Amino acid sequence: MGDVVVEVISKSIVRPDESYNEESDRVKIHLTPWDLFFLRAEYAQRGLLFPQPDPDTHFISRLKSSLSVALNIFYPFAGRLVKIENQHDGTASFHVDCDGSGVRFVHASAKSVSLSDVLEPADGHVPEFLKRFFPANGVTSCDCEGISDSLIAFQVTELKDGVFIGFGYNHIVADGTSFWSFFNTWSEICFHGGFDSDHRRKFPPLVLRGWFLDGIEYPIRIPISETETPPNRVVVLGTSSSLQEKIFRFTSRNVSELKEKANGEVSADDRRISSLQAVSAYMWRAIIRNSELSPEEVICFKLLVDMRQRLNPPLEKECFGNMVGFATATTTVREMLNNGLGWAALQINKTVGSQTNEMFREFAANWVKKPSIILMNGNEASSNSVVVASSPRFNVYGNDFGWGKPIAVRAGPGNTRHGKLIAYPGVDQGDIEIHTYLSSAVLEKLSTDAEFLKHLCVV
Incomplete structure (x- = not known):
């Protein structure tokens, strides 16, 4: 496609609804070593493509009204990350102040783009214009903007024959499990038009993570030096314009065969x-096979694992x-x-199994002694490493x-580099889709x- 024009129609802040009591509901969330590990990470960004709504539904006002109710339940998203510098x-130190400040909501239009432009790009790659449908490009948790900015942001872009809802959130505050729980709740509230108190009662109060390591x-x-993003980030394979995106779909039959x-x-x-x-191992082997690395080269595979039930x-x-x-x-x-x-x-199975209560607590205890904050697009990113995020x-x-x-x-953009794989469920039951970031070569x-x-x- 030619140059896609994205017109911003409105920008607003959506706050928790009137039932949120700033004084009684205001909570301070202290951050664990694992939260702080993500201080330099860019906001995780995802987006969903929807069919076109009926104009009579007034869907933008419905989205904002239901979001206000959802933020009353998932109130940490409506707070702010606070940084306190101890000059002496x-x-x-950092904490999340659940002050009800609200979240950014952008309404935009890209009427030259159709669903087929997103789903069936001419060159087979994820189209470049898609990056402009996301609301938090370049926002990093510990940047000044990240600290004053909302902890989650939305951009609803109207297309020629559909709607794209893009979102970015601060990984310090929530992981994928918590984010999708929030998003599922928001969509359910909007679907049922449940803006009254009777409907709210069906959603249980939010359970905050109560874990914090004893002795810390x-x-x-x-x-302070660890909290600042280096001005000159190291450019490695795949983090420049050579990085391309493609989506590979494994049908339920493919998945069963590989498993x-x-x-x-x-x-x-x-x-x-x-x-x-099984699917991750299949991707890992294929990427390494086509990377022209020397036989002695050390290679890594990293997978994000939910620790809730492992503690x-x-x-x-x-x-x-x-x-x-x-x-x-x-x-x-x-x-x-x-x-x-x-x-x-x-090898992947064994390393997942090694994520135990003891390992997690040891990591936290050691991290406090010598804090080290990951720089997603810097030295930690190399051509020898494959990272899988999200979950089918x-x-x-x-x-x-x-x-x-x-x-x-x-x-969307954010924490992307050569070897980054994002796993999703497919539209059909049992399918797995892998959004793949690799160098063009x-x-x-x-x-x-x-x-x-x-x-x-290939999608």
Whole structure:
């Protein structure tokens, strides 16, 4: 397509509805080591493509009214991240002030774009114009803008024959599990027009994450230098204009075949490889095979893991907050290519299994002694690393605001780099879609790799 014009129709702040009591409901959320680990991360951004609503539904006002009710339930999103600098010792501390300040809401229009332009791009890559449908491009948790900005932001863009709802949220405040719980609630409120008190009662009060490591004093103080984003970020493979995006779909049949193959290649004791682990291993092997790395090169695979039920005592499954751990598998190119799918999947399986209560607590205790904040697009990002975020278990396609369920899901800018894979459920039950970020050179080879294409289809 030519240059896409995105016209901003309105910008507003949506606050929790009138039942939110700023004094009694105002909560201060102290941040754990794992929250603070994400201080330099950009806002995670996702978006859903919907059919066109009937103009008579006044869908923008309905979205904002229902969002106001949803923020009354998920009130941390309507708060602000506060930074306190302790000049006497050169440290800073952070907390979330649930002050009801509200969230950014942008209404935009891109009438030259049709659903088919998003779903069936001419070159097969995720179209470049899609980046302009997201509301928090470049916003980082610890930047000045991130601290004064809302902790979640929305952009609703009207297309020629559809609507795209893009959103970005601060990973310090919530992980994918908490975000989709909020989004599911918002869409349900909007669908039912449940803006009255009777409807609100059906939603239980929010359960905040109650976990904090014994023996760690809070607020945690970290060196101010660690909280500042370096002015000159290191550019690595795939973080420049060479980075391209493509979506690969594994049908339920593809997934079953890969899972069966992976489990068939390991011992009976190890036959517990999941669908996502099998698909992830398949992607990992194919990317490495097409990356022209030397056999001795050390390679890593990282997967975000929900820790709620892995802690002792376990947290409630629906508790709100950021409770993810990084499971990391490390091997060499030679070892990867000399072994099959089952072996690679088993490495992922083992590292997921290693995410235990003891490991998580050890990480937190050590982190406080020597704080280290990840820089998603900096030195930690390399051509040797594959990272999988999100989950095909999230309820993405059940979100109906009143004019139909989503047609597609897309990831937006933020924390993207070569080797980043974002896993979603497909539209059809049992399908898995992988939104893939790779350097153009690797993606070109991958897209013509007959062995790779045998078990999937390109969206």
